[in-house]
Amino acid sequence: TARIIAIANQKGGVGKTTTTINLAAALAEHGKRVLLIDLDPQGNASTGLGLAAPDRTLTSYDLLVEGAVLGSVAVASEFPGIWICPATSDLSSAEMAVIENPRRMMLLREALRVGGYAAPAFDYVLIDCPPTLGLLTINALVAADSVLVPLQSEFFALEGLSQLVLTVREVRQTANPDLRFEGIVLTMYDGRNRLSQLVEADARETLGDLVFKTIIPRNVRLSEAPSFSKPVLQYDSASRGAAAYRALAIEILALQETR
Amino acid sequence: TARIIAIANQKGGVGKTTTTINLAAALAEHGKRVLLIDLDPQGNASTGLGLAAPDRTLTSYDLLVEGAVLGSVAVASEFPGIWICPATSDLSSAEMAVIENPRRMMLLREALRVGGYAAPAFDYVLIDCPPTLGLLTINALVAADSVLVPLQSEFFALEGLSQLVLTVREVRQTANPDLRFEGIVLTMYDGRNRLSQLVEADARETLGDLVFKTIIPRNVRLSEAPSFSKPVLQYDSASRGAAAYRALAIEILALQETR
Numbered sequence: 001t002a003r004i005i006a007i008a009n010q011k012g013g014v015g016k017t018t019t020t021i022n023l024a025a026a027l028a029e030h031g032k033r034v035l036l037i038d039l040d041p042q043g044n045a046s047t048g049l050g051l052a053a054p055d056r057t058l059t060s061y062d063l064l065v066e067g068a069v070l071g072s073v074a075v076a077s078e079f080p081g082i083w084i085c086p087a088t089s090d091l092s093s094a095e096m097a098v099i100e101n102p103r104r105m106m107l108l109r110e111a112l113r114v115g116g117y118a119a120p121a122f123d124y125v126l127i128d129c130p131p132t133l134g135l136l137t138i139n140a141l142v143a144a145d146s147v148l149v150p151l152q153s154e155f156f157a158l159e160g161l162s163q164l165v166l167t168v169r170e171v172r173q174t175a176n177p178d179l180r181f182e183g184i185v186l187t188m189y190d191g192r193n194r195l196s197q198l199v200e201a202d203a204r205e206t207l208g209d210l211v212f213k214t215i216i217p218r219n220v221r222l223s224e225a226p227s228f229s230k231p232v233l234q235y236d237s238a239s240r241g242a243a244a245y246r247a248l249a250i251e252i253l254a255l256q257e258t259r
Numbered sequence: 260t261a262r263i264i265a266i267a268n269q270k271g272g273v274g275k276t277t278t279t280i281n282l283a284a285a286l287a288e289h290g291k292r293v294l295l296i297d298l299d300p301q302g303n304a305s306t307g308l309g310l311a312a313p314d315r316t317l318t319s320y321d322l323l324v325e326g327a328v329l330g331s332v333a334v335a336s337e338f339p340g341i342w343i344c345p346a347t348s349d350l351s352s353a354e355m356a357v358i359e360n361p362r363r364m365m366l367l368r369e370a371l372r373v374g375g376y377a378a379p380a381f382d383y384v385l386i387d388c389p390p391t392l393g394l395l396t397i398n399a400l401v402a403a404d405s406v407l408v409p410l411q412s413e414f415f416a417l418e419g420l421s422q423l424v425l426t427v428r429e430v431r432q433t434a435n436p437d438l439r440f441e442g443i444v445l446t447m448y449d450g451r452n453r454l455s456q457l458v459e460a461d462a463r464e465t466l467g468d469l470v471f472k473t474i475i476p477r478n479v480r481l482s483e484a485p486s487f488s489k490p491v492l493q494y495d496s497a498s499r500g501a502a503a504y505r506a507l508a509i510e511i512l513a514l515q516e517t518r
């Protein structure tokens with residue numbers, strides 16, 4: 001049965017999509033079979049993996065609203081070991097479409113269950129969430145074993161964290177008692193910048209071991225890679241960004257061993 | 260009657276809040292009376308202007324859902340010429356609270372109308388939107404005269420623009436025929452970075468005069484200012500970030516003259 005990780009933070013632009021794409025690539029390098037679920041109507045993860053909009057026939061919308069089978073929605077990307085359930089802007093109407101459905105929070109969790117197991121064809125499922133705590137992100141948290149939180153090394157980023165922690169606690173109490181924190185990863189870190197150091201110190205002090213040792217530096221190669229429709233590991237394997245996501249994958253794999 | 264501008268882009272972390280706070284401060288320097296409406300449940304604009312969470316008694320939630328009067332929700336900030344309708348995380352439940360209300364898209368527009376005029380006590384109303392195209396942002400677009408779009412100089416940022424243009428067109432056709440684009444402002448621009456130059460060239464080619472001449476550079480003083488609860492114009496008046504937002508205000512004031 002696959003390990004399902006939701007990559008979530010309602011603060012916008014903190015590196016959720018960048019983390020999802022590059023962690024998927026780094027896990028695939030370790031021979032893992034990874035399914036990436038794009039749950040953001042912006043469809044940035046789909047674009048970043050090279051799936052052009054016209055090629056997205058069945059999408060996450062179909063998985064949630066139309067009851068499409070996981071096997072028919074998940075398509076192989078060009079990168080070995082990575083499959084994807086793509087997203088289009090249709091996804092933004094999913095919330096209204098299921099508003100009357102009493103099981104609207106469980107739709108993704110049920111869609112990922114195949115013969116009683118969670119996405120058995122895969123080792124990892126990574127869910128890229130939109131920048132809200134609405135029904136799409138709730139579906140991801142209900143479906144997931146754990147939540148990975150990218151935390152931008154900026155002042156506004158810390159402010160939203162307590163709201164996210166409250167939401168995770170609510171989901172644990174109502175729909176998914178096994179939901180845990182995979183961890184918090186500092187992103188866009190600039191060691192020369194006092195603010196980055198302050199945010200790191202603050203995060204490690206308040207959140208302790210939940211904060212990964214690995215820090216993702218601000219690295220222009222990470223923001224260039226999506227315009228070439230590939231993870232940074234393929235775009236510039238020697239970059240600091242690629243090295244950081246490889247280190248994060250090793251930390252996550254090691255955590256998995258200890259469970 | 261006030262000019263109402265919605266600061267919107269569903270892409271996260273592009274500089275919506277930073278633009279709203281600092282444009283408000285720059286307009287206030289020109290003697291304008293500015294009301295900032297925080298329509299994001301994260302409440303970053305409220306924090307960035309020094310309104311601590313416990314001091315937010317009446318909020319944008321009350322304006323939209325409880326029918327509170329604008330005069331009772333708008334409070335003076337510590338900065339001359341700037342008032343604010345603050346936000347708390349309650350705002351994230353506003354959408355569900357009004358889902359049955361047939362006028363749910365017009366709630367903010369109606370709340371801003373006092374005696375037949377739009378927020379007559381103010382010269383400008385700036386609305387900081389959350390990173391979605393949900394009901395909160397739709398309310399802002401229906402209430403507004405124009406929409407100002409911060410566009411981060413990054414690859415993913417261009418991808419979402421067409422969806423935003425479609426949404427603006429839909430709002431014009433259904434609820435607010437007078438809605439126009441105030442313009443598109445490039446943010447977090449780094450002249451040394453090829454990607455920034457590509458995004459600028461692409462934006463000016465496809466969007467022409469809609470793109471402001473003023474470009475907001477990436478400037479660490481802009482990201483430090485909120486941790487001191489003040490606009491960058493007060494935090495570091497000599498910074499490149501402050502200069503850029505002053506230039507943007509001058510462009511917007513000049514546009515206003517020509518209408």
Ligand SMILES: Nc1ncnc2c1ncn2[C@@H]1O[C@H](COP(=O)(O)OP(=O)(O)OP(=O)(O)O)[C@@H](O)[C@H]1O
Nearest residue numbers: 012013014015016017018131188218219223271413
């Ligand atoms: N470590 C990094 N260094 C430099 N640029 C980065 C880094 N991580 C992400 N970026 C860039 O910053 C921008 C925001 O990142 P990304 O889109 O991954 O964030 P997000 O949280 O998914 O945003 P949204 O909230 O809109 O979904 C993107 O243009 C991305 O390429």
Ligand SMILES: Nc1ncnc2c1ncn2[C@@H]1O[C@H](COP(=O)(O)OP(=O)(O)OP(=O)(O)O)[C@@H](O)[C@H]1O
Nearest residue numbers: 012154271272273274275276277390447477478482
């Ligand atoms: N020109 C700039 N230079 C450097 N940092 C900036 C600049 N503009 C904004 N920032 C910083 O980048 C981060 C994102 O900006 P901001 O929060 O204003 O974006 P937003 O679009 O309002 O985000 P959200 O989608 O979450 O509402 C913040 O930490 C902010 O301080």
Ligand SMILES: [Mg+2]
Nearest residue numbers: 016017040044
């Ligand atoms: Mg994203």
Ligand SMILES: [Mg+2]
Nearest residue numbers: 275276299303
């Ligand atoms: Mg904001």
